[in-house]
Structures are given as C-alpha cells and as structure tokens.
Amino acid sequence: MNLPSLRRTRIRLLAVAAAVLALLATGLLGAVSAQAAQGCEVEYNVQSQWPGGFTADVKIVNLGEPVDGWDVEWVWPEGQSVTHGWNAHFTTTAEQVNATSLSYNAEVATGGSISFGFNGFWAGVNRDPFAFRLNGRVCDGTVGEPTTAPTTDPPAGSVTAMEQVAAMEPGWNVGNTLDALGGETAWGNPMITEELLATVKGQGFNSIRLPVTWDEFVGEGPDYAIDPARMERVAQVVDWALAQDLQVLLNLHHDSWMWLSELPNDHDAVLAKYEAIWTQIADRFKDHPAELALESINEPQLAGVEDAEGDVLVDELNRSFHDVVRGSGGGNEDRLLVLPTLHTSSEQVRLDALKATFDDLDDPMIAATVHFYGFWPFSVNIAGVTTFNAEVEADMVNTFQRVNDTFVDAGVPVIVGEWAVLSYDHTRPGIHQYGELTKFFEAAEFHARDKGVTTMLWDAGQFLNRNTLQWRDEHLYDYFASGWTTRSGTASFDSVYLPKSGAITSESLTLNRNGLDFEGLWQGGAELAEGADYTVSGDTLTLTAAALTRLAGDRAYGVNARIEARFSAGVPWRVNVITADAPVLSDATGPTASFAIPTQFRGDTLATMEAKYADGSNAGPANWTSYQEFWSNFRPDYDAGTLILTPEFLAAVTDGQPVTLTFHFHSGARVAYTITESGDTVTGDAG
Structure with missing residues (x-):
C-alpha cells in the first residue's frame, strides 16, 4: 500500500469518529477484548x-x-461488502465488517502483524x-486502552485541516x-441546479469549488455593498451542494484581474474593497x-x-482575508481557510x-492551494510537444514533489484548486492526441495521490455536459474515476497505422x-489469441501481421478496428487500427481573413x-520556436477537407x-507546403 492510501485510511478516523462511536454505543460493532x-x-x-x-489485502x-x-x-x-476472504473469518452487519482470527493465526506478538485478504463488491465509488x-482499539498508531463510546459528543474542531482537505478528494469546479x-x-x-450537484456527487466527487466573480454585483465605495440577490444566489448553490454531502470551496475569482491586480497602483482603495467584500x-x-x-x-x-x-502583496491579501474571516465570529473562527501563492504557482x-x-499565522485550520495544468508546451500544443514525454512527466512529478516537501510533509494540506x-x-x-491526453490524466492523478494532495478538476463545460448531465467523453471520465x-x-x-x-x-x-x-488483448467481448494474434516479450507487445490483416478488413481510410489491452486494474488501454496514407495538399489562393488549404x-x-522562412528563421507569432500553437495559429477541418491558417498566424x-510550412501527422507523415502573403491575399503552393 502506498503512503497516500494509508493516509486516507488514517485521516478519516477523526472525521467519522462520531459515527463509528455511535455504532459502538448501539452495539452494532462486535465485541472487543478487555486487553489493556x-x-x-x-x-x-x-x-x-x-x-x-x-x-484487497489488509495488514495490521x-x-x-x-x-x-x-x-x-x-x-x-460506500456500502461495499466482502464476497470471499482468506486468512480470517468474515461477518458483515450493515456497513461494518468483522474479520476474526483462525486457529493458526490467533497469536500475535508485540510488533507482529496480521495479514488477510478478500474479494469484495462495490458500486459507485x-x-x-x-x-x-x-x-476495539482504533488503529491510529497510538497505544492505550480499547476505545469505548464517549459519554459526551466529540469536541468541536476535532477534524483537522489535513483531514478535511483529504475528505474533499476528489473535487470538481463549477467553472464559467x-x-x-x-x-x-x-x-x-x-x-x-440541484440536479447538477446531485449528478456530481453521484459521479463520485466529494467537493466542489465554486468560483464566483463578485465585481459586477458590488456597489460603489466606501461600502462596496454586494447585491443581496447575488449573495442569496451564491448561498442557494452552497446550500444545495452541502445538502448533497458535497464540501464547498467558495472564492473571489475573476476579481483577481478585474480590479484586485491594481493593488500596487491604488493600494488603499483596492484593499478597502477587498476587505469590504x-x-x-x-x-x-x-x-x-x-x-x-x-x-x-x-x-x-x-x-x-x-x-x-508580488509575493509581499499576496501575503498582505492573505493576512487581510484571514483577519477579516476569523474576526467575523461564529463558525468562521475555525473554518478551513485556503490561501494561494502568487499566480497560484507551484514554483519553489x-x-x-x-x-x-x-x-507566521500559526493557524491549524488553513490550507495552501496551487493550480496545475501541466507542462505548458504540451498543455497548449506548441513547440512540437505533442506527446506525454519524459519532460512532461518530470514537470508533473516535480510539481507534486515540491508541494509535498514544502507543505504536506510539514502538516499543511494542499488543494490543487484547478487541474486539467x-x-x-x-x-x-x-x-x-487522445492517447497522450489520457496518459497525462492518468499520471497526474497518480502523482497527486502519491504526494497526498487533493485535486479539483477544472470543468468549464468541456467535460460534463451540464445540459444533458452526461459526460461528453465517458472514456475520459473512466480515467478520472x-x-x-x-x-x-x-x-x-x-494507434497502429x-x-x-x-x-x-x-x-x-x-x-x-x-x-x-x-x-x-480483447476486441469487444472476444479475447485475442496470444501467439497467433500477439506476443509479449518483456514490455514489448507485438501485433502479428495476420491479426492486423484481419482487423484492418477492407482497409478503408480511418479507424478500421479498436482493440484494448487489459490490465489487472484500471481502465483498459485502447489501440486503434487505422488505415492511412500521407495526406495530399493542393494549391490555393485566398484572403488572409479566411485562408484554407x-x-x-x-x-x-x-x-x-512548423513554419520557417527561406533563411531558416522561424515564422509566425511564436518566433522562439518553429512549431506554432495548435488551433490559435492553425487547425484542421476534417469534415470540410481543409487545413486552416488563422488570421492571427498570417498577421505575424x-x-x-515565402514561408515553408511542414505539417506533421500522427502517423509520422510530414507534408511540406509554401505560402506567400501579399497584402490581404495568401497564395499556397503544394509543390
């Protein structure tokens, strides 16, 4: 078991103490020994x-x-159950399981261990x-008398910041x-809607981040009064989420660049507005x-x-926020407060x-937050970084290692408030590229989990369709879950081309x-035959010519078949069998406002x-690299049969x-094309 999983088991102990002890008090938990x-x-x-x-296996x-x-x-x-076990006798009552010793493993010395395992059933999460x-003694690493039901309720504030943040994993942003x-x-x-939040909870999320931009609903100074209707709409959403057993992280959002960014230039007025809000x-x-x-x-x-x-000013903002909230009384005296770095950056x-x-604050109920969108060239597809390569993964590993070393290991929880x-x-x-994207998502969740941080997926509508309440790509959601x-x-x-x-x-x-x-390997419900259809040597998987010939069928252009590699856990890896030849581009003349090849x-x-002038220098807006940014500078339109050069690219x-363009395709094919701009007209030559 890796460390984060162990942490998750431990951090829940206090958070659920009242529920567990209530079970003890009602006799639902099994009898315990009187050993001291x-x-x-x-x-x-x-x-x-x-x-x-x-x-699963358990070691005590x-x-x-x-x-x-x-x-x-x-x-x-979540209502899981044991269906079959070994090295123990299992009984189940409601949500509780008891695993008791057998004759051969009943004696356990000090420092000794108990090991058993089982197959179980689960649904949902x-x-x-x-x-x-x-x-009877809670396994929290301490030694004492067997734990019994208290005569009073657990003390307020018994849930630590680390425990609360861990219980927020995984989280989801109600973005845009x-x-x-x-x-x-x-x-x-x-x-x-309430239905949206119920859907989010039902999909396995335990928290939402609720980004709110307040400025359009704030009156003039010195009061900077928030429109009551706006406040109550935010409160309504918060209450709906809490009713769905979702934790909520509420913030000031685009206010950061709309007016708060002027703090260095209009310090007192900006700070007064911030504190008033x-x-x-x-x-x-x-x-x-x-x-x-x-x-x-x-x-x-x-x-x-x-x-x-900027660090100094963010420190001032965070302290001001802390003072205002803590001084407001009620539950805010020990409410979890979340403080960002400048730019929400994870730089050391x-x-x-x-x-x-x-x-300096020395407050046990505060957490740090950073954002993570990965190695920037991969995240936006620029500079030729089109795969989840060693550089992309190293950036990911180092990010989570830094926040772990700086905060988590010091007992301060970390929320990755946005990631994608x-x-x-x-x-x-x-x-x-779809496979490279799924590798990024798979690895990001693992490395975050491995370093003990809570993640909140940034979703502005690109993942969950909020009109249909369906995932736009169920396979991607499978990776998340x-x-x-x-x-x-x-x-x-x-992809095999x-x-x-x-x-x-x-x-x-x-x-x-x-x-x-x-x-x-499987194709649908049919298992492929090892030897005839594929071989495995070490980590090399080879698809035979005979299998590929069968899978390709009549070899129509595009995806001919999809197979999947299955592993002992997780989501199967899809492999598409594709028929493709090098694309063919044609001469064209058109306006810079809408030029398409x-x-x-x-x-x-x-x-x-790629885009280069005849002397080898780079052409286009990103003149520090020959590889331009996908979509903002160029994009394909497969239905129309065109490659579009955007006005932003042509303006640069x-x-x-003459500019030589080299189009790189996922099959490995490269096709050169030359364009020359003259005023508002572009001429393209396929050579």
Missing part, C-alpha cells in the same frame, strides 16, 4: 479492481501487548474503509458559471457548517511589479513565500504496466505545424517572404 495497552497500525491496499468487484501491525485471538473491524463508506480497529462576466449563463453554461461574505456564511471552506482569491496577479514584490520560490505566511490541460475543450477537437483509487496501464501509443495497399507487417508497442499485470487527409490526423508573417 492495545494499539495498531493498518495498511489497506486494493490490489486489483474491475466493474463491481475488487481484491500490533503495537500493544501480545494478542491471543483477534477481531479486526471496519466500516465501509470504491473508497477505503473507515476506522479499522483491533480488538457564477464566475462568468455578464451573468451566470453568459459563458454558455446553464444555471446551476470579504466582510460581507464572511458575515453571510459565518453560521454555515464547517464543510464550507473559503479561498481568499483566485490566481492573484498584480500589475507592474516583479514577482518578489512562490511556495516558500506562502509557507512563510503560514508559519489548458487547451482541451470539446469545441476545439484534436489539439491533444479510476484514478481516484488505482493506476491504469498504458502503452507507447494508441497501416497503408491502404501493400503488405501488412507486424507492429510493436511498449507496455507501460504502471505496477499492474498485463492480462491480454484544400486537404485530402486520407485517414490521418494532424499533430502540429512578413509580407512577400
């Missing part, structure tokens, strides 16, 4: 998982006196159990809605449950100052500046097992585009100088 000086630690690990089922280390006969008990958070106990300028629906999303929000929500957390400001940015001065210097603020990739959107298809508990296996690529004519030969790809076992794609898809091209 008991204590234990637990390791719980889901070894493999599949729809509706999973295999006895920290107390020797045991002769043991009873390990726990409570399921397969979360770790709550509150493991050994002979209450933060939209011009009204809640101005940016294309419908009004937030937070004073009103704090007062409105001071009696709300602790499951509502407050975030001082989204992505703070400050005009006209260097980052070092930014983290260090925020850590200094935390050290920057340019992914259902209205801009093809910017990221699976990644909350386990890894998925991947491979070096997800075959020519339209000529002999078909075998093709090999490299398996990325990610700690899992490879279990074979006639293109026969012939089954292939575009990866990126020198008039009268």
Whole structure:
C-alpha cells in the first residue's frame, strides 16, 4: 500500500469518529477484548479492481501487548461488502465488517502483524474503509486502552485541516458559471441546479469549488455593498451542494484581474474593497457548517511589479482575508481557510513565500492551494510537444514533489484548486492526441495521490455536459474515476497505422504496466489469441501481421478496428487500427481573413505545424520556436477537407517572404507546403 492510501485510511478516523462511536454505543460493532495497552497500525491496499468487484489485502501491525485471538473491524463508506476472504473469518452487519482470527493465526506478538485478504463488491465509488480497529482499539498508531463510546459528543474542531482537505478528494469546479462576466449563463453554461450537484456527487466527487466573480454585483465605495440577490444566489448553490454531502470551496475569482491586480497602483482603495467584500461574505456564511471552506482569491496577479514584490502583496491579501474571516465570529473562527501563492504557482520560490505566511499565522485550520495544468508546451500544443514525454512527466512529478516537501510533509494540506490541460475543450477537437491526453490524466492523478494532495478538476463545460448531465467523453471520465483509487496501464501509443495497399507487417508497442499485470488483448467481448494474434516479450507487445490483416478488413481510410489491452486494474488501454496514407495538399489562393488549404487527409490526423522562412528563421507569432500553437495559429477541418491558417498566424508573417510550412501527422507523415502573403491575399503552393 502506498503512503497516500494509508493516509486516507488514517485521516478519516477523526472525521467519522462520531459515527463509528455511535455504532459502538448501539452495539452494532462486535465485541472487543478487555486487553489493556492495545494499539495498531493498518495498511489497506486494493490490489486489483474491475466493474463491481475488487481484491484487497489488509495488514495490521500490533503495537500493544501480545494478542491471543483477534477481531479486526471496519466500516465501509460506500456500502461495499466482502464476497470471499482468506486468512480470517468474515461477518458483515450493515456497513461494518468483522474479520476474526483462525486457529493458526490467533497469536500475535508485540510488533507482529496480521495479514488477510478478500474479494469484495462495490458500486459507485470504491473508497477505503473507515476506522479499522483491533480488538476495539482504533488503529491510529497510538497505544492505550480499547476505545469505548464517549459519554459526551466529540469536541468541536476535532477534524483537522489535513483531514478535511483529504475528505474533499476528489473535487470538481463549477467553472464559467457564477464566475462568468455578464451573468451566470453568459459563458454558455446553464444555471446551476440541484440536479447538477446531485449528478456530481453521484459521479463520485466529494467537493466542489465554486468560483464566483463578485465585481459586477458590488456597489460603489466606501461600502462596496454586494447585491443581496447575488449573495442569496451564491448561498442557494452552497446550500444545495452541502445538502448533497458535497464540501464547498467558495472564492473571489475573476476579481483577481478585474480590479484586485491594481493593488500596487491604488493600494488603499483596492484593499478597502477587498476587505469590504470579504466582510460581507464572511458575515453571510459565518453560521454555515464547517464543510464550507473559503479561498481568499483566485490566481492573484498584480500589475507592474516583479514577482518578489508580488509575493509581499499576496501575503498582505492573505493576512487581510484571514483577519477579516476569523474576526467575523461564529463558525468562521475555525473554518478551513485556503490561501494561494502568487499566480497560484507551484514554483519553489512562490511556495516558500506562502509557507512563510503560514508559519507566521500559526493557524491549524488553513490550507495552501496551487493550480496545475501541466507542462505548458504540451498543455497548449506548441513547440512540437505533442506527446506525454519524459519532460512532461518530470514537470508533473516535480510539481507534486515540491508541494509535498514544502507543505504536506510539514502538516499543511494542499488543494490543487484547478487541474486539467489548458487547451482541451470539446469545441476545439484534436489539439491533444487522445492517447497522450489520457496518459497525462492518468499520471497526474497518480502523482497527486502519491504526494497526498487533493485535486479539483477544472470543468468549464468541456467535460460534463451540464445540459444533458452526461459526460461528453465517458472514456475520459473512466480515467478520472479510476484514478481516484488505482493506476491504469498504458502503452507507447494508441494507434497502429497501416497503408491502404501493400503488405501488412507486424507492429510493436511498449507496455507501460504502471505496477499492474498485463492480462491480454480483447476486441469487444472476444479475447485475442496470444501467439497467433500477439506476443509479449518483456514490455514489448507485438501485433502479428495476420491479426492486423484481419482487423484492418477492407482497409478503408480511418479507424478500421479498436482493440484494448487489459490490465489487472484500471481502465483498459485502447489501440486503434487505422488505415492511412500521407495526406495530399493542393494549391490555393485566398484572403488572409479566411485562408484554407484544400486537404485530402486520407485517414490521418494532424499533430502540429512548423513554419520557417527561406533563411531558416522561424515564422509566425511564436518566433522562439518553429512549431506554432495548435488551433490559435492553425487547425484542421476534417469534415470540410481543409487545413486552416488563422488570421492571427498570417498577421505575424512578413509580407512577400515565402514561408515553408511542414505539417506533421500522427502517423509520422510530414507534408511540406509554401505560402506567400501579399497584402490581404495568401497564395499556397503544394509543390
């Protein structure tokens, strides 16, 4: 079991103490021994998982006196159940399971361990159990008398910041809605409804981040009064979410660049507005449950100052927010408060500046927040970074390692308040190669989980269709949901390209097992035959010529078949068998406002585009690289059969100088094309 899973088991103990102890008081938990000086630690690990089922093992280390006969008990958070087990006798009552010793493993010395395993059933979300106990003693790493039901309620504030933030995992942003300028629906999303929030909870999310832009609803100074209707609409959404058992993180959002960025230039007025807004929000929500957390400001940015001065000003904003909320009384006295770095950056210097603020505030109920959209060239597809390569993963690993080392290991929880990739959107298809995108998502969830941080998916409507309440891409959602508990296996690529004519030969790809076992290839419900259809040598998976010939069928351009590599856990890795030949581009003349190159794609898809002048220098807006940014500078229109050069790209091209474009396709094909701009007209030559 990796460390984050162990943490998740432990952090729930206090959060569910009241529920577990209530079970004890009503006699629902099993009988416990009267042995004194008991204590234990637990390791719980889901070894493999599949729809509706999973295999798990449990290791209990006895920290107390020797045991002769043991009873390990726990409570399921999502109604899971044991279907078959080994090395223990299992009984189930409601959400509780008891695993008791057998004759051969009843004695456990001090420092010794108990190990057993089981197959289980799950539906919805397969979360770790709550509150493991050994002979009545909670396995929290301490030693003492067996735990019994208290005579009074647990003390207020017994849930720590680390525990609360862990319980928020995973989280989801209601993006581009209450933060939209011009009204809640101005940016294309419908009004937030109770049904939406119920759907989010039902899909396995435990929290929402509720971005709110307040400026359009704030009056003039010195009062800066918030429109009551706006305040009550925000409160309505917060209350709906809490009723769905979703924790809520509420903030100031686009205010960061609309007016707060002027803090260096109009310090006193901006700070007065900021404090006035937070004073009103704090007062409105001071009696709300602790499951509502407050975030001082989204992505703070400050005009006209260097980052070092920006750190100082963000420190001032965070302290001001902290003082206002804590001083408002009620539940705000110990409510979870979330403070960002400058730009919500994870650079070490930014983290260090925020850590200094935390050290000085010395408040146990605060958390840090950063955002993560990955290595920028990959995130937007520029500079030729079209794959989830070692550089992209290193950036990811280093990001989560830094926040872990700076905050988590020091006992301060971290929320990645937004994460995704920057340019992914259902209205801009093809910017990221699909398999490389899924590898990014799979790895990001693992590395975040491995370093003990909570993540909140940024969704502005590109993932969950809020009109239909359906995922726009169910396969991507499968990766998100699976990644909350386990890894998925991947491979070096997800497409095998075959020519339209000529002999078909075998093709090999490299398996990325990610700690899992490879279990074979399937096409739909049919398993492919090892030996005849594929071979495996180490991590090299080879599809035979015979199998590819059968799968390609009549070899029509495009995807001919889809197979999947299955592993012992996680989402199967899809491999498309595609027939494609090098695309063919044609000569064209057109206006700079709407220039398109006639293109026969012939089954292939575009990866990126280079642009160079005759002297070898780079052409286009991104003159630091020959590879231009996908979509904003160029884009394919597969239905129309064209490659579009945007007005933004052509505006950056020198008039009268020929530019050689090299289009790179996912099959590996490269096609050259020359354009020359003259005034408002572009001439394209396919050569």
